[in-house]
Amino acid sequence: MTDYHADHAWVGGAVAHDVAISVGDDGRILSLVPDTSPATGAIRLEGFTLPGFVNAHSHAFHRALRGRRQRTGDFWGWRETMYEVAERLGPASYEELATAVFAEMVCAGFTAVGEFHYVHHERGGAAYRDPNEMGWALVRAAERAGIRMVLLDTCYLLGGFSTPVTGVQVRYADRDVTEWADRVRALAAGLHGHPSVSCGLAAHSVRAVTADDLRAIAALRDTLQLPLHVHVSEQPAENAACLDATGRTPTALLAETGMLGPATSVVHATHPAADDIDLLGEQAVTVVACPTTEQDLGDGLGPFAELATAGATLAIGTDSHAVVDPFAEMRGIEMHDRLRRHARGVHTPAALLDAATTGGARSLGLDGGALRSGAPADLVTLRLDSIRVAGFDPDDLASAAVFAATAADVSDVVVGGRRIVAAGMHQSVPDLPDRLGGTIRAMMAER
Template sequence: MSLTYWCEWAWLPDGVAGDVLVEIDGTRITRVEQGPPGSAERLPGLTIPGLANAHSHAFHRALRGATQRGEGDFWTWRERMYEVAGRLDPHSYERLATAVYAEMALAGVTCVGEFHYLHHDQGGRPYGDDPNAMGHALIRAARAAGLRIALLDTCYLSGGIGVPLSEVQLRFSDGDSERWAARAELLAAAYEGQPDVEIGAAIHSVRAVPPDQMPVVAEFSHRHAAPLHVHVSEQRAENTACVEMYAATPVQLLHERGALGPRSTAVHATHLTDVDVELLGQSGTYLCMCPTTERDLADGIGPARAAADRGARITLGSDSHAVIDLFEEARGMELNERLASRRRGHWSAADLLAAATCTGHASLGFPGAGQLVPGAWADLVSVRLDSVRTAGTSGLEAVVYAASAADVHSVVSGGRRVVAQGRHVLGDVAALLKKAIEELR
């Protein structure tokens, strides 16, 4: 069915323009031109392409506000996270993820990269006859909320470098990379030809996947031309252990095992050497920065600008969902650079918004998204320019430096209207979140 929207303002490849008509047919944009609204549905404010949340752990949303009491670090936070993971099953995870993805849609996200490693039941046993029950639950959740999903099926084999799996971590593991690949192949076959789902791969980290197991995961990515994501150098302790064991940094180890390249994404990449930056840039690997999580967990500030200057492509994610707001993540990357360098102006607003849109979608295996052009996915996110945050502002700077997720009032995702007047088609998302999280507690 053909629909036409009239955008008061729209961000097009050549910049911001007014009075823009966007015609869509099914899931794609068919026409973009300037003109009067006529009978088209009006979208006030600034309309941008759908946002891509390139790094998500949906179940971490249950930790929001619950891990801020007292002292602690990444490792104590991780223990709280494992407690939540231990309570989930396919039914409870689907309910929680549906609400979390609906929250993302309210924030303008139309595609999510779900870094999925909660595969099995207690002790590592499959759920019934379906070893991918949890993955299917996440895909159903994304579809219910109106998002496309790159399910980044994660290989997770050890509890740390040279450390056996804990009882909870057994739920994450298939035993070895060959068994991981056999299960991932079943998942990929189940969604072959379905354009709203991309089955990708992930190496959890150098802590969780020994070097001799990494090539199997990389080969899956190559065979399916699918994304390959990996947590990299989030903590200095990870780097120290890796160098002591393998005489190489995590980036160097991944490079040696064929896990870097133009379909790969290094997530966090907080503590990099100059050699690491060169390897990531020269290989064309994406870097997914998650500034809010990296602040929340006291990880540090990664060298995003230096890596981009050497050729790495920058994307953004909300990771642990301390907040779900890609505008906050975008400006956070610039503001972090200002703190580290004591200078302003490292990224233009267009650069930051590209990281949250077209570059993010491409890193998740959806290169035909993230721009308002004919042939692209019909993702339109409209942001108010008359709220208490944005009143008196204009242009992309209004969105990147003033707006919040609360200013998104309309979302069309893949041609489907999922948010209208700031309300999701599923109804009261806050109530859905509250119920799902209370059930886990």
């Protein structure tokens, strides 16, 4: 058993003080006792302790583009440079890069990640000897970095409506939906013995699979009872192409093929039609908002508030990793809606914290996201002595977290009861900035 003592903690949607948190040997919270003095030997968590944040949408390798390919070009131009990085990845380089990227996430306060994984195949498109070799590189990376991971193995079969994959896209594509499903089943079976990693499903987008494939993917979700993710309406051009090819919006096509529902997360939903918003709400999907990526790529301002009012659950993701900062994503949901609606106070700080915690856990089929007895002991502690939060209102720590803090203010991170970050330093991946920078420079120089 390990004892922690939080100066302040977010428990049941309110701030509690002097909270003793006991963690069992199974990594779960045994008890939470507020208004108590520290137990002998308890590890003190100075500041404001929150449930670990959940990053519901990541493509780890996109991190290599930060600060290198952000100056110009639209989404589709950015995608070409992202493809150049995908072409360079091998299992060893992907493991090194992803280890550092996942470690960066933990340092920022994320204790779980949904990795939307589609670079499965070798250069040229052949399957690796173990078809999940690239997936296993990500599993090792997550375990080394100490983050929980749901590996969302992605079905990506077409380059566009009725268009075969070309160029580097052949690395993403299985021969057909059955081959993809067989690979996913093998991965899921192989993950026994990896308690911090589990398997989920993804369809890349309505562009990348046919309607019949969408039906097969939805059926596999129901058979295996796994979470299912799909990119939806990030760009107006996707809506136009889908309407042209099928006579339906992407959301309507997903509804018709059984893809929507409470176990499904739609990523972005930046440009849904009015009927789409109602459909996504009625189907109780999770919408994964990725505001910093949507800013970086010039995607637009998604109707987050309307989606939540319609019945969707919000979660956050860092997607392209132009920024890795849960506070920026939470704040981004509110700021996008303020800019769009010309109004403040659209979401409460508690609702934004829910998106980053319980919303993400729901999206990934995890039972964490809250500080309560029996939940996994995933904790993130925010310093309250930094210049950014100086002057905070002690009666409104949620606002300090949502409106003032950044990832640089995270001091301690505990995952499954284990202290992964202490005093802002990752405990098992040393020299993180040098390591991440060196890995990216080596990979981008390689030809």
